[in-house]
Amino acid sequence: MPVDVNSLWLIVAAALVLIMTPGVAFFYGGMVRAKSVISMMMMSFGAIALVGVLWVLYGYGLSFGSPLIDHWLGNPFASGNNLFAFTDLLGIGKDGAMDPNMNGLAFAGFQATFAIITVALISGAIADRAKFGSWMIFAGIWVTVVYFPVAYWVFNLGDGWAPSILKVNDFAGGTAVHINAGAAALALALVLGKRIGFKKGMSKPHNVPLTLLGASLLWFGWFGFNAGSEGAMDGVAAIAWVNTLAAPAAATLGWLIAEKIKDGKPTSIGAASGAVSGLVAITPACNILSPGWGMVLGLITGFICAYAVDLKWRLGFDDSLDVVGVHFIGGWIGTLYIGFFGQGIGLISTGSFKQLGAQFVGAAVVTIWSFGIAWLLGTAIQKTIGFRITNEDEVAGVDTVVHGEESYVLDPAV
Template sequence: MDQGNTAFLLIAAALVLLMTPGLAFFYGGLVKAKSVISMMMLSFGALGLIGVLWVVYGYAIAFPGAEGLVAPWSIDFTAIGLESLLETPEDAAFPPLAFVAFQATFAILTVALVSGAIADRAKFGAWMVFAGIWATVVYFPVASWVFNFGLADDGSFAYGGWTTFGLQEWLGTGVIDFAGGTAVHINAGAAALALALVLGRRVVFQKGAHVPHNPPFVLLGAGLLWFGWFGFNAGSELAADGTAAIAFVNTIAAPAAALLAWLVVEKIRNGKATSVGAASGAVAGLVAITPACASVTPMFAILLGIIAGAVCAVAVDLKFKLGFDDSLDVVGIHLVGGLIGTLFLGFFANNTGLLQSGGNPSQLIAQAVSAVAVLVYSFVLAFVIGLAIEKTMGFRVKNEDEIAGIDTVVHGEEGYSFGEPVAASSRI
């Protein structure tokens, strides 16, 4: 066992876990002051619930080690509860539980990302029910499609999810998704769009009606996300080597370029470059580079960042034109950014992209097929799950509660108390 790589993987897992509290700050700063507790609790609720489900059965669904093409619902029953993974095989590069921990943090973050589409109007209990079901029937299988593959002694695929192994058999190349452009960002963005449609618009839905209450929170959250993203991207190599270094550098270059591109679009469009725009641009670049971080050169990472920053800055306004209330722009940043990064590889991936391989379209086809498959699968199931919850226990709070502020209604707390404090906790 390589103790250096083991330490690298465990540190990367800790960095990715930090991204969920970072997301809570990012989302919390974007909503009104009377909704900040509710918004941040959606992320922390996902952290608690998905952390438990991953140990109990999530890993067993996402990483069944069966020979042959892994079907969408293959389950490794020996991995239920992780008891079979407590011992480290003699020839293992790192303990199996180190990989379990690393992938757990991906599952937690992906679910938390979805919550940004339903800010200001969702019941906490209904969200928890949705999070558990969606993770079980969507994220865990999709993670298997993308991340679960094994290699034979000759370096060929021995088994794996269909977007890697299956497309390799068909096209001669599988999808390139180094750290989760499809499994995390397109997946979460599609589910966010579905929930935005199920819950409907907020009581007041127009441009400028919901001004972020705390831009410093937004910047803090974006900074924590960027910091954790180095574990997300470089850690996905599972080894401290040259590929991890390339991923690390590209995780600096792309979001930096996207930040600048977003600010330029803002300046042209509104006459001002804002702090919230800077934070959003950085996140858009991080999203786009996620699938591509190990498969493009730093200069192409900058190009990708410029495209993602500019396009996502325009895409976030589509909700007002199309009429869906994606509160915190999960669709405009994560779905659009994930699609940009995934399809960019079809053109510019080292050696295999259309423009890097003498015109061979196989990589572009693989990227497009995988992106569309994840988008459709996630959207349809999220819509069905969300609609079922809305029709039974109710997903959305009452309009009067939304207007009054759901922090006190749902959690009995206030983010900022300037008068008599509201304290629901029994330990206060």
């Protein structure tokens, strides 16, 4: 049987994207306090477990099932479709034998990893102070009510309203992943409130090499994230791959320049954060920009995001690990940039603001939907079972209080 190269590429790309979530765990884990690193990493691994199960049960059906109702959620109970649409890809006949749909399953697996990492990204905003059980409840409901519908809006190219009606260009998830996660992160940061002693410089990363390892895994996996979104081994996938190299490289330089200007010293954490901001910004645009324009986008994004992460000190919201400053702001920059410089669709190519308007509306709708639902859900959890740990437990350390473990055993006798 001949090998389906496109399906093979999707399977490989899915594995690359999945490794990004442990990358998030390392990236975030290195930046928190030593007594919170297990909690931080567990929220990412919890997302893998929970969202992976929900995706197979019904997430794929909600996101990519058909027929659809009014370009919105889709009808999981219509003829020929059900909430468990994933099982249709197994091709189980009346005799019980399986005839798997290789391309369909590869695509479903690839998209599952997007759902997983979107949830994991949110967790950085509530580091050092969240209950694990409450986080898991939030994650399960949020991915169902917010991510799965938004994935349908953005990634269902035939019927989702963003690409089919507005003609929004979001190749790999600037709105569906980064703006979506960033808006939810802001909502949860507001609901859970500030950490004890909240002020600039209140805490330093406890393990910088761990964060750099996480950033490296993220960048490595992001080639699957962007190039894999083409679903084929072709020229578009190649340009997406090159942009995934060029844009974050330029963003790293942009962030370091900004750090030198405002703080006097370029830092390794800044380099890692700059690379991630560039990866975020190029995600929606990697198919529609030349590498030159991609590097300009990266340079601008790295520079702006280096300043944007300081907004939390000025505005008074405790986004612990800068999910808003990097993912939300970076996602907005990359999404709007297409309206200006997108090849063949942007203002520079067409002289029209139409694409810019479409990009803005798409990003705004996702922002409002995600923020609103996350705020309501987070508030409900906080007022019932509680989302935030007590002040005493925060001081003692969330790792020992919630998980009964310590990240580092410092007693040489143990």
